Amino acid sequence: MMLGTELQLTAQGKLKHFLAIEGLSKALLTEILDTAESFTGISERQVKKFPLLRGKTIVNLFFENSTRTRTTFDLAATRLSADVINMNIATSATSKGESLLDTIRNLEAMHVDMFVVRHALSGAAHFIAQNTAPHISVINAGDGQHAHPTQAMLDMFTIRKLKNDFRQLKVAIVGDILHSRVARSQIKALNILGADDIRLIAPKTLLPAQIETLGVSVYHNMNEGLKDIDVIIMLRLQKERMANALLPSESEYFKCFGLTAKRLQLAKPDAIVMHPGPINRGVEITSSVADGEQSVILQQVGYGIAIRMAVMSMAMQTGGTGV
Amino acid sequence: MIMIEISGGRIIDPANHIDKIGSVFIVDGKIASLSTAPAGFNAELNINARGRIVCPGFIDLNARLREPGQSQKATIQSETRAAASAGFTTLCLPPDTVPVIDTPAVTELIHDKAFHAGYARVLPIAALTQNLQGKDLSAMFTLKQAGCIAVSNAEQPLANLHILRRAMEYAASHELLLVYRPQDYSLSNSGCAHEGHVATRFGLPGIPAAAETVAMAQCLELVEQTGCKVHFSQLSCARSITLLQQAKNRLLPVSADVAMHQLFLMEEDMLPFDSRYHVLPPLRSRQDRDALKEALGNGIIDAICSAHQPHDIDAKLGAFPETEAGIASLETLLPLLLQLVAGKVLDLAQGISVLTRNPAGILNLDSGTLTLGAPADVCIFDPAQHWLIDKDSWQSNGVNTPFWGQRMQGRVTWTLQQGRIIHSLNSGA
Numbered sequence: 001m002m003l004g005t006e007l008q009l010t011a012q013g014k015l016k017h018f019l020a021i022e023g024l025s026k027a028l029l030t031e032i033l034d035t036a037e038s039f040t041g042i043s044e045r046q047v048k049k050f051p052l053l054r055g056k057t058i059v060n061l062f063f064e065n066s067t068r069t070r071t072t073f074d075l076a077a078t079r080l081s082a083d084v085i086n087m088n089i090a091t092s093a094t095s096k097g098e099s100l101l102d103t104i105r106n107l108e109a110m111h112v113d114m115f116v117v118r119h120a121l122s123g124a125a126h127f128i129a130q131n132t133a134p135h136i137s138v139i140n141a142g143d144g145q146h147a148h149p150t151q152a153m154l155d156m157f158t159i160r161k162l163k164n165d166f167r168q169l170k171v172a173i174v175g176d177i178l179h180s181r182v183a184r185s186q187i188k189a190l191n192i193l194g195a196d197d198i199r200l201i202a203p204k205t206l207l208p209a210q211i212e213t214l215g216v217s218v219y220h221n222m223n224e225g226l227k228d229i230d231v232i233i234m235l236r237l238q239k240e241r242m243a244n245a246l247l248p249s250e251s252e253y254f255k256c257f258g259l260t261a262k263r264l265q266l267a268k269p270d271a272i273v274m275h276p277g278p279i280n281r282g283v284e285i286t287s288s289v290a291d292g293e294q295s296v297i298l299q300q301v302g303y304g305i306a307i308r309m310a311v312m313s314m315a316m317q318t319g320g321t322g323v
Numbered sequence: 324m325i326m327i328e329i330s331g332g333r334i335i336d337p338a339n340h341i342d343k344i345g346s347v348f349i350v351d352g353k354i355a356s357l358s359t360a361p362a363g364f365n366a367e368l369n370i371n372a373r374g375r376i377v378c379p380g381f382i383d384l385n386a387r388l389r390e391p392g393q394s395q396k397a398t399i400q401s402e403t404r405a406a407a408s409a410g411f412t413t414l415c416l417p418p419d420t421v422p423v424i425d426t427p428a429v430t431e432l433i434h435d436k437a438f439h440a441g442y443a444r445v446l447p448i449a450a451l452t453q454n455l456q457g458k459d460l461s462a463m464f465t466l467k468q469a470g471c472i473a474v475s476n477a478e479q480p481l482a483n484l485h486i487l488r489r490a491m492e493y494a495a496s497h498e499l500l501l502v503y504r505p506q507d508y509s510l511s512n513s514g515c516a517h518e519g520h521v522a523t524r525f526g527l528p529g530i531p532a533a534a535e536t537v538a539m540a541q542c543l544e545l546v547e548q549t550g551c552k553v554h555f556s557q558l559s560c561a562r563s564i565t566l567l568q569q570a571k572n573r574l575l576p577v578s579a580d581v582a583m584h585q586l587f588l589m590e591e592d593m594l595p596f597d598s599r600y601h602v603l604p605p606l607r608s609r610q611d612r613d614a615l616k617e618a619l620g621n622g623i624i625d626a627i628c629s630a631h632q633p634h635d636i637d638a639k640l641g642a643f644p645e646t647e648a649g650i651a652s653l654e655t656l657l658p659l660l661l662q663l664v665a666g667k668v669l670d671l672a673q674g675i676s677v678l679t680r681n682p683a684g685i686l687n688l689d690s691g692t693l694t695l696g697a698p699a700d701v702c703i704f705d706p707a708q709h710w711l712i713d714k715d716s717w718q719s720n721g722v723n724t725p726f727w728g729q730r731m732q733g734r735v736t737w738t739l740q741q742g743r744i745i746h747s748l749n750s751g752a
Contacts, residue, residue, distance in 0.1 A: 007595070022524070101640050121642035122526040123596030131640070144644070145526030181526055208523035209531070 007129055015314045017129045017138040020147040021188040029192055033157050035310035036303070039079075052313045053082035056113040060086045061103075061128075062141070063119040068277065068301075069141050069151070073116045076308035085112070100124065101131060108133050114316065115139070122146035122181075137315040139308075145181050151276055152185030154307040156193060158300050159231055162272055166190070170197040172225055172267075174257055175235030175284055176206045178246075182276045183235060184214075191215045201225035201257065205246040222257050229267040234259055234275045237284050250283050259285045264294065272296045324351050325742060326364055332372025332703060336379060337676035338683075338692035347377055349699040352742035357693060368744075370737055372703050376671075379679040379691050380412025380443075380700035380738060384502070384580050385556055386631040386653060388414070388445065389720075391432060392421025397633040397720035399433065402653070403442035405718035406631075407746040409654045410702035410735040411443045413690060417502075418450040419477040425450035425461045427469035434470055442745045443738075446472040446686070448502055451490050457481040460490055464497045472686055473554070475502035478603065484541060491551035500686065503542055504556040505563070506604070510534035515644045517605040521590040527643060530605050532560040539563050543570050546577060554685050555579035557630055559604035561614035568623050578685045579623075581615050582630035583659050584650050586668070588612075588725065598639040598646035599725040602630070616668045619677065626681045627660070629653050633721020651721030654712070658731035661706060703737040710734050 008023055010016045015028065039050075058077045060070055070086065077084045089103060100119075107115070114137045117125045122144030129138040142148040163169055171190055177183045177200050190198050191214075198216045200207065212218060219225030226232065237253060247253050259273065273285075273295045281287045290297060329347040334357060336342075341357065348356040348364055355361045386406065389397040406414055416433060418424035424433070424447045437445035449471035453459045457480050466474075474494050481487050494501050511534035516522040518529025539555060543566060546553050555567065558579050570577050584602065589612045593600035600606055618624045632649025639646050660674045669677070683691025690700045709732050710716055712724065738746035 099637070099640070100642065100645075119642060121644045123644070124642035126596045127640075127642050143526075143642070145528075147526070184524070184526055209518045209529060210520040210523055213520040214524065 007126065014317070015311070018149055018311045018315055019125045019129055019138065019140045021149050021152055021185050021192065022147075024192065026192050026194070029153070029156065029189060032153055032307070032310050032314065033160055035314060036153075036157055036306040039306040039309045040303070048079055049081050050079060051081045053077065053080040053316055056082045056316060057111065058082045058084050058114040058116060058312070059107055059112045060084060061089060061107070061115050061117045062087065063089045063117070063124070064142070066118055066142070069118065072301075072304040073141060073308050076305050076312060079305070080309055080313055082312075100127065104128055104132055108136065112136065114312065116141050118142045120144060139311060139315065142181055145179055145184070147185045148181040149185050150304070150308055150311055151182050152189045153311070154300060154304045155186055155233065155274060155276070156189050157303045157307055158274060158296055159272075161299075161303075162296060163230060166193040166195050169195045169230045170199070170228055171195050171231040171233065172199045172201055172229045173233045173235065174201040174222065174225070174259065176237055176241060177202050177211065177235070178206045178208050179238065179241075180235050186233060187214050187216055199225050199229070203247070203256070206241070222263060223266055226263060226266040229271055232259065232264070232267060232271055232273050234273065234279075234284050236276065236278065237280055254283055257284065259289050261286065261288050261292065264289055274300055277301065326350050326366050327368045327370065327699075327739070327742060328360070328364075328366040329370045329372050329377055329701065329703065332375045332377035334377045334693065335672055335675050336693040337672045338379075338680040339694060341693070342672060347693060347701065349701075349739070349742045352699050354693050354695055354697050354699050356695065370703065374707070375703050375705050375736060377701060377703050378675045379693055380702045380740060381410045381656070381678040382413040382682040382686070382688065382691055383411050383629050383631070383653070384415050384554070384626055384682050384685070385417060385582070385628040386414040387633065387649070388416055389633060390420065390436065391429065396635045396638070399436040399445065400440040401718070401720040402631070402633060403437055403440050403445060406653050407442040407738045407740070408718045408735060410657055410704060410738055411653060412700035412702070412738060412740040412745070413444045413446060413688070415446045415448055415472060415686070417477045418448050418475055419455060419479065423450045423455050424448065424471065425453055425455070425466070427465060430466060430469040430471055441743070442740070444740060446470075448473045448475045450474070451476040451494070451501065452481065452486065455479040457486060460493055463494055463499055467497055467499055473500040473502045475504075475556070478504065478506075480508040484545070487542065488545050488549060491545055491549040491553075495549055495551040501551055501553045502556050503553050504604075505535050505538035505542060507534045507538040510537060515601060515605070515648070516593065517590045517607040519590050519608055521593065525596065532562055532607065532611070535560050535604060536562045536566060539566050543575065543577070546570070546575050550576070552576040557582045557585070557604055557628065558615065558624065559585055559607050559611060561611045564614050564618040564623055567618070571623065578625040580626040580628045580682075581619060581624050582652070583627050583656050584630070584652060585612065586616050586619065586627075586663060587659060592725070593643075596643040597725070598641070598643055599650070599723055601639070601643060601646050601648050602650055603648040616663070619663075620669045620673075625677065625685060627656075627677045629656050631719075632723075633719050634723045635721075639723050649723065650725065651719045651723050653719060654717060655724060655726050655731065657704060657735060658733045661733040699739055699742040701737070701739040702735060704733060704735045706733050708732070708734040
């Protein structure tokens with residue numbers, strides 16, 4: 001069974017919810033990238049707004065703290081002329097014992113059109129999409145360790161901008177795959193878009209079971225994994241990973257898996273370096289690489305708004321017409 | 324003297340290797356004859372069982388009834404009634420009620436409630452440790468005297484292996500069976516799904532097979548050490564079967580069951596985030612499922628339990644990891660058993676055996692058979708009848724089953740417990 005195909009798309013195959021990359025076609029991913037393309041450059045314009053979502057109400061429903069992702073969703077919605085409500089539920093309703101469903105029901109009663117959801121548990125966005133009123137679209141802004149599809153799409157957008165054809169690409173994703181919803185969504189997107197080789201570079205403690213079944217090759221040695229690579233995606237290493245017997249120390253991690261200028265030379269000369277942020281300088285990446293010529297980390301952030309505008313506008317076009 | 328004749332059915336009693344068409348004569352709650360009417364027999368009730376199978380009432384090694392403590396989910400009344408409608412005459416209740424079964428008072432309360440409900444018999448399993456906290460031993464002997472059938476720490480961890488060792492020694496001293504669901508809690512951590520490719524795809528915290536096998540291996544070593552009789556509850560992994568087989572080869576006093584749903588469902592079924600498939604131990608791989616079926620067929624696994632866990636609606640509403648584990652499973656047991664028989668996993672006599680004679684043997688009960696003089700715990704079912712799982716047919720307060728809405732084949736028409744009719748589907752008398 002393909003996850004969420006029937007849930008994410010309307011009967012006409014249009015985007016209704018954006019919950020995960022899995023279950024979406026190459027054509028649809030390409031449409032998202034193309035739509036985002038049409039929104040780039042908007043920031044440089046005098047009038048930064050499109051009237052596409054005028055009169056629509058979007059609720060940023062963040063059960064988990066996030067400043068960066070929420071801000072880009074907020075900006076994207078504002079530029080599409082939508083009204084935005086920011087709900088920081090991490091510090092409100094659920095701490096008073098209200099269930100997820102009750103929170104949703106209450107907000108529905110306020111006649112909103114879209115939920116942008118971030119939640120600490122995998123499957124939360126799916127649950128909301130399955131249980132919300134039919135006219136409401138749900139965008140997953142990160143659920144547990146499952147998916148973060150808009151982040152993956154902005155990464156794909158960045159790669160397409162700089163590398164053109166996915167079919168020739170060798171991509172390495174380095175670091176804490178186990179806890180990374182970003183990595184799971186990237187792997188799925190790269191596979192759908194036809195990347196030649198997707199390599200995961202990490203110690204076994206940071207790799208989930210049977211990860212090869214996702215269509216990747218696994219490396220425990222970074223120097224081997226980086227050979228002939230076109231795109232390097234570094235993942236953030238959370239400090240708490242030292243506590244749970246996953247890693248001995250930050251310095252040993254850096255020694256094995258940190259991206260240095262010297263290691264970067266093992267990749268193709270025109271390889272690009274990406275990072276979903278926020279970066280830990282000196283832990284997973286040196287400043288010289290993060291700020292270096294091959295780094296596209298700041299470009300990624302900029303494209304985040306265009307991708308979120310694309311996804312929101314596509315989902316709202318089908319909103320109301322239902323399934 | 325109350326006399327009942329069940330006539331014309333196919334009588335299957337695995338304990339006595341009986342499989343024949345004939346009549347069962349019941350006098351005063353006991354099996355009086357399987358051939359001709361006893362002298363002076365004058366049936367007050369004649370149950371026509373033509374075309375039906377007549378077998379011992381089913382014995383469930385593990386069924387949660389949610390009472391005391393969680394009557395918003397279900398009650399002893401509602402679940403023993405559902406059990407009776409599914410052919411069960413005896414249910415073992417794990418000790419994790421609220422309060423837990425660690426005092427004679429709670430044990431008696433459960434006995435009283437079940438008695439007044441008047442459906443299936445309930446055998447409470449006593450807590451192994453006080454309040455299931457895994458530290459201090461419960462008053463096992465007192466609890467046994469009060470009517471507990473075995474001891475168990477249910478789903479709660481023990482503080483360390485020393486506690487397990489001492490608890491096993493103490494249980495063995497009082498000839499109490501330990502019902503043990505093997506799980507190393509440091510390895511299962513806060514997992515909610517089998518650690519495999521599906522959990523990886525969906526970013527669900529995993530429970531590795533080793534969480535079960537490590538705990539099982541340790542417990543088996545302590546069986547060697549202590550001589551305690553242990554029944555392993557709800558095995559889920561292929562490698563556990565290997566451990567069980569080795570232990571049986573060494574003639575250790577061990578037995579094991581598998582939850583019925585583990586023989587049908589697997590990790591792929593929980594897509595996409597379907598909380599009805601959230602169970603513990605988790606649904607594992609196809610290879611694990613197939614190994615469990617094989618082990619059941621060749622007798623390494625002794626019994627099937629329902630692992631019945633009725634829930635209220637809210638328990639299954641939420642993101643997958645925060646939903647409560649468990650399936651309401653009493654009423655699907657017989658149809659699923661017949662599917663196993665149809666699939667040649669085991670033959671019908673074997674299938675009835677794993678629900679009757681074998682659990683009776685594990686628990687040292689005199690029921691589970693139609694032997695002369697045994698309690699007249701009888702299940703009569705129509706193996707051909709189709710029925711739909713919906714709100715009209717379903718009896719349990721918990722509707723949390725992944726089989727909801729499916730058409731099933733095989734339906735219990737009568738259930739008798741010690742000669743009392745505790746379920747009749749329609750007037751076949």
